[in-house]
Amino acid sequence: MVIYSVFVVNKAGSLIYHNDHSSSRPEVEKTFGFPLELTLKLQDERLLVIFGQRDGIRVGHTLLAINGEDVSGTKLGADNERNVMDVLNDPSNYPISIKFGRPKLSSNERIMLASMFHSLFAIGSQLSPEPHSSGIEVLETDAFKLHCFQTQTGIKFIVLTDPRQGGVEAILHRLHELYADYALKNSFYALDMPIRCELFDTSLQAVLEQAEKSGVYSGV
CATH class of the missing domain: 2.30.42.40 (Pdz3 Domain)
Known part of the structure; x- marks a missing residue:
């Protein structure tokens, strides 16, 4: 199983974190x-x-x-x-x-795509025939799946994986926990700004590696 990348987008649609976990490009x-x-x-x-x-x-x-x-x-x-x-x-x-x-995305392309997905997420919520839609949670192609979890404060955690990867919902919730523990509780971190925290990086890496090895993530 493969987890390709992780993105964190703030409530305004700006990319505040990304991790290219698997750089393998056929x-x-x-x-x-x-x-x-x-x-x-x-x-x-x-x-x-x-x-x-x-x-x-x-x-x-x-x-x-x-x-x-x-x-x-x-x-x-x-x-x-x-x-x-x-x-x-x-x-x-x-x-x-x-x-x-496949080309490797530049920093500007990542920022642009994060903003585009933020807009698409909002459009998906508005098109819902039922009120209080959760927005886009999964986009699936033959090559990968995009999984998204939006918190109550509007932060979006996005994970791109192999279509067969299991336990992605647990990964998303664990990412939210890591964000709360290592970013929000950091006195030097400004809300909605880029995340630059070594503990967040290392903890995220451990979560992704565990999920890839087992093919499913059930929590830490």
Whole structure:
């Protein structure tokens, strides 16, 4: 079982904590002939696959390397002098080996996505046909589940896991306990501000590791 990441969002929708617990991101390397069968687009300084997914290469994957040389944005190699698209559009460079994978989120992207989920959570509550909806608790895809627990004070604890991971509700409530014990009771912590506490970090790590090893978390 895998727990991918943890986010804590304050009542205003600002990201105040994140932990990338599992940095494992599947990568796919394949040799292509000319012309390239995938459509790429530059987005946020990354070349992304937008059409033609195949053989484990998915829409949204980032171009990571060409013939073993790392790609940085649109530049190739350690000297960053060669343009990736020029290389891909030159028939003499084929056959060519290209590596793709999921991009690692930047700090700005995490902040933006946390704010977007905060808004989506509010929309979900407003769309509820019944009053006093708890909002979005689980979003499920074929690759992961997003679990959310909102406290009475509006703090949201979000955990992304493998779809088979069990005991996530207990993990969320334990995170709330750790937040109360190590953040709120810390005289140097300002409410709703970023959490920077070593005890919180180490305790959270222990909870996530226990849950991954057993496949289910039943409490500490």
